[in-house]
Amino acid sequence: MSYVEPGGEYARDSRYLTTRITADGRDGHPVEAGRYRLVVSRACPWASRAVIVRRLLGLERALPMAVAGPVHDDRSWSFDLDPGGRDPVLGIERLREAYLARDPGYDRGVTVPAVVDVPSGRVVTNDFPQITIDMAVEWKAFHRAGAPDLYPSALRPEIDAVNDTVYADVNNGVYRAGFAGSQKSYAQAYERLFARLDLLSERLATSRYLVGDTITEADVRLFTTLVRFDAVYHGHFKCNRHKLTELPVLWAYARDLFQTPGFGDTVDFTHIKQHYYTVHSDINPTGIVPEGPDGSGWTAPHGRAELGGRPFGDGTPPGPVDPSEAVPAGHTPLRP
Missing domain, CATH: 3.40.30.10 (Glutaredoxin)
Structure with missing residues (x-):
């Protein structure tokens, strides 16, 4: 609520x-x-x-x-x-x-x-x-053998600090823009969101991941907003200074994570769009769900490996998705 x-x-x-x-x-x-x-x-x-x-x-x-x-x-x-x-x-x-x-x-x-x-x-x-x-x-x-340490004790203060700002300005920031009840509140949320995205772009220009050289809880939390950005937040929530695809560093970072086992293979773009455009009838009273955007770019090369880093640290990637939990074909670029 x-x-x-x-x-x-x-x-x-x-x-x-x-x-x-x-x-x-x-x-x-x-x-x-x-x-x-x-x-x-x-x-x-x-x-x-x-x-x-x-x-x-x-x-x-x-x-x-x-x-x-x-x-x-x-x-x-x-x-x-x-x-x-x-x-x-x-x-x-x-x-x-x-x-x-x-x-x-x-x-x-x-x-x-x-x-x-x-x-x-x-x-x-x-x-x-x-x-x-x-x-x-x-x-x-x-945990499975080879599971990554997503919340390493030595990095927890930094992870927590990053998570706090990302939540306030980005994760919840898109909602503050989308559901604002006045022009002033919307403008404030809009400016705060894109100011934070600019800072994150600067941070990630020289670092493959947000904290340390492996995937952590911080990357998971940012990813789930970025992966919805062009499909929902850019238009539906009026977060339209730029699309994610127009922010080179963040777009490459998001593709890197999307193509990492455990991330993109859990994403259902069809469900994402059906939810936002149907449930939020005050924002989209027609209930029309857009056909786009074209999601094929999610599987394009990202070039982020040049920054170093090891996605799973000393661990290993997860195995194939259990068929009972697979995202339906056509709902993700990974299963056309």
Whole structure:
């Protein structure tokens, strides 16, 4: 749930369920293989972070995933992609049911990603920034051999600092522009967004990745906004100073990540466009979903390897995507 403040500035409701799933179970929810279900939508940038991290770390078997459809109404995300419109494990039609199972009076946002305790059918957490950190730190016992360290202890202060500015100015910044309730609020968000993108371009002109010489949590968080930029944010959210394809450094950086196993093979451009252009009826009242942009450029050479760096550090890339989790053919340039 989000809202527009009296002055016209967009504000995100950040009252998340912050119960954590940890190795020692200190919040009452210990890490256990198969006990929990990660509920996502491939349309949502916050959920896409969890999809990417889960795949990079090889948590597919330990933390099974449910994929909701790309379109929701005021009530909830729904499992309309599943036979009968019901999640086969949780047995529910709408994610809201799992929130109400935890709190019958729940009155906040029914958001993804959400981690559900399968035995009880209750949502444990929807605290999306913490979910991916905990996957990297608390779920280590179930990481695949060769899993990268996405949140190395020595770099955590720098990663956290980068994440804070990227969230405020870019991840949430596109929403602050798109849902602004006044010209002034929109202009402020617009200027703040592109000022940050300019600074990120400068940073990435000489460094392949945001922090250190390997992929970290910081890269995952920036990528999920960049990959949606031209398809959604440039036009739909009026973030139109430049397209991503007109920002040479960021466009090459985004292509580099897209072509890295675990990133592009989780992206569903069809679901992304269906969600934004259909659900946001106040911005796009016709509900028309654009055919473009042409996505073939995502697989073009990026030249970023010349900057050095090792994507997975001392680890290895994840293996092929399980066919049951593959993005449908035609929804991504990787599967035409």
